[in-house]
Amino acid sequence: MKQVQVGLDDRSYPIIIREGLLSEVGNELKLRQVGKRYIIIADDRVAGLFGQQVIDSMEQSGLSVELLTFPHGEANKNLQTITELTSSLARLGVDRQDVLVALGGGVTGDITGFVAAIYMRGIAFIQIPTTLLAQVDSSVGGKTGVDIPEGKNLVGCFYQPKCVLIDPTVLQQLPSGELLNGLAEVIKYGVIYDSDFFNFLVTNQKAILEQDIAIIEAVIAHCCTIKAEVVAADEREADLRRILNYGHTLGHAVEAASDFTIAHGSAVAIGMVAVNKIAVAKALLGAERAEKVHDLLVAYGLPVTVPAELDRSQMKGFLLTDKKTVGGKPFFVLPTQIGKVLITDDVEEDFIDEALG
Ligand code: GLY
Numbered sequence: 001m002k003q004v005q006v007g008l009d010d011r012s013y014p015i016i017i018r019e020g021l022l023s024e025v026g027n028e029l030k031l032r033q034v035g036k037r038y039i040i041i042a043d044d045r046v047a048g049l050f051g052q053q054v055i056d057s058m059e060q061s062g063l064s065v066e067l068l069t070f071p072h073g074e075a076n077k078n079l080q081t082i083t084e085l086t087s088s089l090a091r092l093g094v095d096r097q098d099v100l101v102a103l104g105g106g107v108t109g110d111i112t113g114f115v116a117a118i119y120m121r122g123i124a125f126i127q128i129p130t131t132l133l134a135q136v137d138s139s140v141g142g143k144t145g146v147d148i149p150e151g152k153n154l155v156g157c158f159y160q161p162k163c164v165l166i167d168p169t170v171l172q173q174l175p176s177g178e179l180l181n182g183l184a185e186v187i188k189y190g191v192i193y194d195s196d197f198f199n200f201l202v203t204n205q206k207a208i209l210e211q212d213i214a215i216i217e218a219v220i221a222h223c224c225t226i227k228a229e230v231v232a233a234d235e236r237e238a239d240l241r242r243i244l245n246y247g248h249t250l251g252h253a254v255e256a257a258s259d260f261t262i263a264h265g266s267a268v269a270i271g272m273v274a275v276n277k278i279a280v281a282k283a284l285l286g287a288e289r290a291e292k293v294h295d296l297l298v299a300y301g302l303p304v305t306v307p308a309e310l311d312r313s314q315m316k317g318f319l320l321t322d323k324k325t326v327g328g329k330p331f332f333v334l335p336t337q338i339g340k341v342l343i344t345d346d347v348e349e350d351f352i353d354e355a356l357g
């Protein structure tokens with residue numbers, strides 16, 4: 001069992017990582033006295049996979065629980081889903097003493113957090129992330145929101161959960177592509193913040209890919225520790241938190257230009273290699289270090305090149321409409337060594353063209 005604290009004064013919360021935790025959610029919540037009644041929000045797939053297990057655990061602990069579902073997929077991370085869920089909450093008579101439970105991946109966490117932030121001007125919520133990507137990144141730090149036709153995550157707010165409950169064993173029930181999706185974010189932490197962790201990922205590649213549960217638990221805990229430190233220092237992404245967007249600015253452009261057929265983790269891996277090319281071209285990063293990152297991503301089975309069929313000018317258009325772009329200039333997180341990055345918007349267009357290949 002591992003526990004990490006996100007330190008945000010009176011909004012601080014624990015991240016609990018424990019094998020088998022999904023069947024012990026009820027006890028954990030009873031112990032923490034988070035609320036009176038719990039409303040689980042899950043997509044139809046996750047509800048089918050894990051919903052009953054969580055409901056049983058909560059009922060066995062004497063907690064009152066309801067389940068609300070929405071259709072799976074990023075395409076449903078929109079305002080219509082928010083409208084439907086808030087209406088369902090009102091019809092159930094949910095009040096400010098009740099607690100929402102985000103059970104699922106990043107889409108569910110973003111939707112549930114946003115509903116919790118706006119329903120009755122804010123009610124409590126907790127996160128039970130069931131994908132590696134959500135466990136190491138999106139469930140921690142309070143980013144919530146939905147997509148609109150004009151862009152991804154353009155409507156939302158920062159709203160912190162009361163706790164994050166992570167059961168690493170749930171990953172064994174997911175398709176292997178899901179693990180890969182999260183591993184791109186895991187490698188990201190090594191490059192932006194922690195060279196020892198990067199080396200750990202090199203050494204333990206086999207155990208991680210084989211999902212050795214002790215190693216996976218250690219990986220999740222380490223990523224959450226880094227994320228908690230970054231979020232505690234800069235909750236609203238004014239400065240340090242922007243390092244978490246390493247590979248994401250170009251990655252989002254790749255994702256969008258592919259019409260979201262390229263998964264987020266793959267797009268981020270492609271984005272990391274692309275921005276490393278910019279860092280090398282600007283003489284900020286040695287070519288051999290860029291190669292180490294490239295080789296680790298390849299070793300984990302992640303893609304590293306921008307697919308030839310993607311429209312380069314469309315991608316550059318997406319860079320400009322990215323919400324991280326300020327004053328028409330996209331910013332880039334560029335490594336200067338493994339474990340250290342700098343943030344800059346001083347990148348010539350030629351370097352971007354070169355990086356997109
Ligand atoms: N996923 C990046 C962040 O939470 O800031």
